[in-house]
Amino acid sequence: MIMFNKVMAVLYIILYIAPFSVIRYYPFLDKLRLPIKNVITIYASFLTLEAGLFVYIIGKVSINSIELQIYRISWVVIFAVYSFSVIKERFFKQFFFYLITKIYASMVCGTANFIEANFFLDFTLKHPYTVNNAAIIIQIIFTFPIVFHLILRYFKKFADSVETDIWKVIWLIPFMFYGIGVIFTVDLSTASNWKYIAARYMACIGAFTVCYILLRSLKQLGDNAYLQEQLDFIDQQLTTQRKQYRALTENIEETRKARHDLRHHFLLVRSYLEEDKRAELIGYMEEQRQTLPVDVEETICENIAVNVLACYYIGLAKERHIRTDFKISIARDIGILDSDLSIIFGNCLENSLEACERMKSEDAVIRIRAGMKMGDLIIVIGNSFDGRTMFNNGEFRSIKRNGRRGIGITSILAVAKKYGGVPSFEIIDGNFFKVSMVLMTK
Incomplete structure (x- = not known):
């Protein structure tokens, strides 16, 4: 029985972080500073160390719930710092996705706490974390594919088209929703209250909805700007073509006139040569050269x-x-x-x-x-x-x-x-x- 409880404690630590880390890292797999094998190895080492210390603390050390919460939060900070270190992407863009992941995690874990506190309290006293683990696993099975698809299919696609400077502001939206959820549910002793679970669900659904609408709108604005740019250059292309055709028409007309007047030019040149008027001939030829149009290649x-x-x-x-x-x-x-x-x-x-x-x-x-x-x-x-x-x-x-x-x-x-x-x-x-x-x- 003691071994079973230790296994549940280890599984609790793994479920508390690992599934949500997939969402955290997957959108940035092409932006890792280290090979993915090294990233996973270091991550697994941290996770093993955290789980081992957690089992030791709850089994050997007298610790209250607040101190235990501080321990878990400390590891959350360590994993956050590690993720920001190994991903080569703008901080605020990373922070946006990190907050989205944390909001989803808080909803899943909050639901597990609510179920445990309301329906299986006596069983939990005998087998800590068992009900919590089962509730998290069931939620992951049904919600993870939807959230993963939403983040990869829409959030990342929209985010990649957003102007980089905007990320300095966008992160505030999930931050405020996450902050509201934390303020109203930070005390785990209230997990049995319906307001606890309501606050977490509202924070999660609200954050995802607002961020989806915002990113989609920003992408649409970017697409519109791009289409307008294409239209502008199509107009410019048509304008340059008109100028080219106008120039071609003018050159054709000039050629026709030149051909018409060519006989007179020959006669005048011949008279200059016969009368040995070299200076006058050179001046006349220079005058005619200056009347020629600007030489622009017709085919590049x-x-x-x-x-x-x-x-x-x-x-x-x-x-x-x-x-x-x-x-x-x-x-x-x-x-x-x-x-x-x-x-x-x-x-x-x-x-x-x-x-x-x-x-x-x-x-x-x-x-x-x-x-x-x-x-x-x-x-x-x-x-x-x-x-x-x-x-x-x-x-x-x-x-x-x-x-x-x-x-x-x-x-x-x-x-x-x-x-x-x-x-x-x-x-x-x-x-x-x-x-x-x-x-x-x-």
Whole structure:
């Protein structure tokens, strides 16, 4: 019987922490600082030590319920610190998921305490933790799959699309619900009161509902912003195409006029040569050269969307005396939507042009290298700049938006993520900015 009670005590410690740790760690398996085997080994060592000491304390040491509660809370803190140490993610984002997990755990354990105190008190006095363990196991069987699916399918999906700075505020929502639950149920002597279990259920259901609605709304706002960005660039693409077609039409008309007047030019040149008027001939030829339109390449690459944007920005760069060095080899259909290519090239080229315009030096250049390699699209876009940058929380921020993440940068990150890429932003030699990414084609 004594051995049975010891086994129940060990099982109680395991059930009190282990099932909920799965929810705590699983959303961040790709963000662990250590190999998962090492994380599990260290975690199991802590759990074994806690269970062993717990069995020793309740069997050999005279300890009251408050001191026992302090012991359990101390281990909760140890496991919390350990989880925050081995997961490489922003603190407040981790804290949000940690609080969600704690709220769910408090509901399960609170229900077990309520059942034990109201219906099996006499049995519990003889076999401590047995009823509590059974109640936790039954609840885990029925509720864990639902909560696990909710957190993985919705919370994590929504959370990954949320702007990072918002996590400094969002964590307050589960924190307040958890705090309310703790304040009203911290005294385990009231576990038999219906208010005890009501407070825990209301805190859990309220926190999950509010957080779900909030994260879903934030994701929807992000999706709307992304769609609006796509529409803006589609409009920009149409505008640049109109300009290209207008320029083409004008060039055709100029060619027709030139062909019509070509006979007269030949006659005039011939007369200058026959009369040996070399200076007049040179002046006339220079005058005619200056009337020619700006030389902008008509074909940079086969992809229509990228070609239109490249030609458009080459023309703008030439008007502003900015050198361009474009080497782009992208076919018409590579498995990436033209609208997505427009977002990447349009945003990068627009930012590059603005950065070069801010330079006082005339040695400004925009350079592009883009092409296919082993089935993936490699894009490297660089430009000169004046050395002023905004860097916050490990990310480059927009100077135009007072240090906040620019809409263009956000769109580039979203499109790159869609194709399995992560853009790299670098500064070379203090005055050259480079964006590079590898996109997997479909």
